[in-house]
Amino acid sequence: MRVPWQSWLLLFLYQIHQANGQDDANAITLPKEVEACNGIFLQYPFDSRQKEYPYLKNxxxxxxxxxxxxxxxxxxxxELKSWQAFIGFQHDEILVSVDGATVLNGDSFPMKVEKNGTHLTGYPQADLKTAIDTAGDLTQMSAKVKIKGTMFGVKLGGNVMPTNIKLENEGFKCPQATAKASICFFFRRAFGSTMESSIQSEI
Structure with missing residues (x-):
């Protein structure tokens, strides 16, 4: 049976629409604070939450x-090789899906995090190149991890953020625990050839 050319055209246009939608979903909106960061910038945007069944008075x-x-x-x-990061979840979270990273030492989903936090490593975007080597191509410089899950006991208007976020790659100093949404890490050469690191700014 011959398929009308109009059907092929509609299928082609649908595939283009799906591809554009996927690109939009993976696009990264950078805050102005990135301009002051010379190193590795981490951000934890909290998108949304919705009450789940059963509805409880407690x-x-x-x-x-x-x-x-x-x-x-x-x-x-x-270049940052095999990036690793920590998210200090604090509301007995249960992770349902993580897209764009792998949970280190994690079980299958749904995964109970409780108050221990979560260690992530980049996959499939494990290595993050520099703007200099990619002509500013964000798709090679950055990784975007999408997280879905369940949290408990946070009233409307309460603090839904983790206790802290931090980069865990060797050669970087861990920041002091903070509930802020983003932070910048940078490293510098000390006397001799030892590579040291410190926090440039907390945002």
């Missing part, structure tokens, strides 16, 4: 479905 036991992201961006002059 607010501390109420579950909420949430969506969030982790963005890792190389704004420095050295």
């Amino acid at each position: 607010a501390t036991a109420q579950s909420w479905a949430f969506k969030s992201e982790l963005i890792v961006l190389n704004t420095g002059t050295t």
Whole structure:
């Protein structure tokens, strides 16, 4: 049976639409604070949450479905190999899916995090190149991790953010725990040839 050419055209246009939608979903909107970061920039945007069934009068036991992201961006002059990051979840979270990274030492989904936090490593975007080597191509400089899960006991208007986020690659100093949404890491050469690191700014 011959398929009308109009059907092939509609299929082609649909595939283009799907591809554009996927590109939009993976696009990264950079905050102005990135301009002051010469190193590795981490950001944890909290997208949304919605009350889950069953609806309970006990607010501390109420579950909420949430969506969030982790963005890792190389704004420095050295390629970041096999990036690793930590998210300090604090609301007995249960992770349902993680897209754009692998949970280190994690079980299958759904995965109970509780108050231990989560260690992530980049996959499939494991290495983050520099703007210098890619002519500013964000698709090679950054990784965007999409997270879906359930949290417990956070009333409306409460603090839904993790206790902290941090880069875990060797050669970088861990920041002091903070509930802020983004942070910049940079490294410098000390006397001799030892590579040291420190926090440039907390945003």
